[in-house]
Amino acid sequence: MEFQFDWQAAINSIPYLIKGIPYTLLISFGGLAIGFVLGILFGLLSLNKSRLMRWPATAYIEIFRGTPILVQVLFIFYGLPDIIGAPINPLVAGIAAIALNSGAYISEVVRGGVQSIDRGQTEAGLSLGLSRTQTFWSIIWPQAFRRMIPPLGNQAIVSIKDTSLFSVIGVGELVRQGQVYIANTFTAFEVYFAVAVLYLIITLSLSLALRFFERRGLGSV
Amino acid sequence: MTQIVQMKDMNKYYGTHHVLKNIDLSVDSGEVVVIIGASGSGKSTLIRCVNGLEEYESGQLIVDGHPLSPKGGNQTELSAIRKEVGMVFQQFNLFPHLTVKRNIMLAPMKVKQTSEADAEATALRLLERVGIANQAEKYPSQLSGGQQQRVAIARALAMEPRLMLFDEPTSALDPEMIGEVLDVMRELAREGMTMMVVTHEMGFAREVADRVIYIHEGQIVEQGKPEAVFDAPQNERTQAFLSRVLAH
Numbered sequence: 312m313e314f315q316f317d318w319q320a321a322i323n324s325i326p327y328l329i330k331g332i333p334y335t336l337l338i339s340f341g342g343l344a345i346g347f348v349l350g351i352l353f354g355l356l357s358l359n360k361s362r363l364m365r366w367p368a369t370a371y372i373e374i375f376r377g378t379p380i381l382v383q384v385l386f387i388f389y390g391l392p393d394i395i396g397a398p399i400n401p402l403v404a405g406i407a408a409i410a411l412n413s414g415a416y417i418s419e420v421v422r423g424g425v426q427s428i429d430r431g432q433t434e435a436g437l438s439l440g441l442s443r444t445q446t447f448w449s450i451i452w453p454q455a456f457r458r459m460i461p462p463l464g465n466q467a468i469v470s471i472k473d474t475s476l477f478s479v480i481g482v483g484e485l486v487r488q489g490q491v492y493i494a495n496t497f498t499a500f501e502v503y504f505a506v507a508v509l510y511l512i513i514t515l516s517l518s519l520a521l522r523f524f525e526r527r528g529l530g531s532v
Numbered sequence: 533m534t535q536i537v538q539m540k541d542m543n544k545y546y547g548t549h550h551v552l553k554n555i556d557l558s559v560d561s562g563e564v565v566v567i568i569g570a571s572g573s574g575k576s577t578l579i580r581c582v583n584g585l586e587e588y589e590s591g592q593l594i595v596d597g598h599p600l601s602p603k604g605g606n607q608t609e610l611s612a613i614r615k616e617v618g619m620v621f622q623q624f625n626l627f628p629h630l631t632v633k634r635n636i637m638l639a640p641m642k643v644k645q646t647s648e649a650d651a652e653a654t655a656l657r658l659l660e661r662v663g664i665a666n667q668a669e670k671y672p673s674q675l676s677g678g679q680q681q682r683v684a685i686a687r688a689l690a691m692e693p694r695l696m697l698f699d700e701p702t703s704a705l706d707p708e709m710i711g712e713v714l715d716v717m718r719e720l721a722r723e724g725m726t727m728m729v730v731t732h733e734m735g736f737a738r739e740v741a742d743r744v745i746y747i748h749e750g751q752i753v754e755q756g757k758p759e760a761v762f763d764a765p766q767n768e769r770t771q772a773f774l775s776r777v778l779a780h
Contacts, residue, residue: 429625431625434585434619435619435621435626435627437614438583438617438618438619439618439638439639439687439688439691440611440614441639441643442611445642445643449638449642450638453629454627454628
């Protein structure tokens with residue numbers, strides 16, 4: 312028996328699969344938004360002069376960068392309810408996992424971005440009478456942020472793909488929708504192909520948007 | 533005459549390396565002091581101590597009546613001094629994400645709460661003064677080195693400093709652009725600005741300085757009127773240094 316790729320089966324699955332996209336996007340961007348806040352917070356903390364201030368950042372970054380995101384979400388979804396005594400919504404668990412995980416990577420992006428700005432910029436700001444805080448937010452941060460855009464885009468794409476793992480906790484995102492559909496139609500190859508194409512559409516749109524955004528900036532800053 | 537800078541028995545170390553040794557130096561209001569010396573002699577470190585970009589370990593420093601304690605001073609001391617002391621760096625250190633005009637407007641608006649309109653008027657007036665009024669809307673990277681350094685001078689002047697520090701302001705410039713920057717500095721000196729200038733431009737020192745100071749291995753070994761230091765140096769180290777830099 313020879314395998315025949317059934318285009319019709321792939322196309323037929325799309326209306327059903329598309330129902331998963333809002334969840335994929337909600338978890339990705341909800342998680343990334345919180346992850347960005349965590350990243351700024353811990354990234355700046357890791358730049359602190361005092362070792363005591365740096366260590367919570369180091370611990371956070373090492374723990375969430377050093378363990379698989381699948382384990383993190385399983386821990387949040389199945390483990391935490393035992394401690395807090397209440398079940399956790401799978402969507403919330405997914406957003407929390409993306410937030411904590413991307414936050415660890417974004418902390419490093421923030422640290423690297425800030426450290427890449429020449430010391431002379433800080434000296435110029437201070438010599439003009441600006442405080443350390445003013446110097447940071449009006450001179451260092453805008454330049455550092457511009458340099459952070461490419462690695463932040465990279466992280467966004469990684470996190471979007473990571474949401475596919477959350478099919479294991481029953482969030483109705485793209486992969487989960489595919490699995491349910493396949494259970495009824497037995498067209499695994501076609502449906503996963505369609506799932507892959509939908510991920511590509513999301514990630515490619517993001518890449519293009521980022522490239523546009525980067526070009527609109529001032530370029531070599 | 534009021535003294536803008538008073539240094540008494542100042543010492544600075546980098547670890548065990550003794551960078552500044554028992555520096556006693558006063559600068560009068562309106563005086564132009566040029567500091568010369570070999571690289572690594574401590575001349576840049578000396579002027580960077582004046583606005584607290586470098587801390588010193590022992591001795592005394594008073595800038596325009598404001599003391600700056602050893603080991604970095606405190607925030608109150610630093611901000612009091614930095615509001616009155618402008619600095620121009622070798623590498624310009626303009627803010628690349630802001631237009632030329634915004635580079636100049638930033639500090640008056642943030643530090644002195646100057647209104648945007650007033651800050652802009654000041655910026656344009658200063659750009660006129662340094663001869664690049666037509667570049668106000670450009671970004672620093674679109675300017676030549678000489679123009680960038682003139683913007684940096686305008687940026688420092690916008691805070692109406694009582695003292696200007698110049699840390700090798702022409703060392704990063706192509707030779708044909710050195711003149712335009714020195715012209716601006718010469719003009720500033722003529723108008724009575726108090727200046728401390730670290731430079732290798734001996735012609736400028738001779739012409740503009742009220743006093744030339746020669747530093748060797750962290751010590752002031754000779755100082756005086758430019759003609760005295762350049763034409764009849766007393767110390768043999770000064771003689772050796774000058775014969776090396778003036779030979780070509």
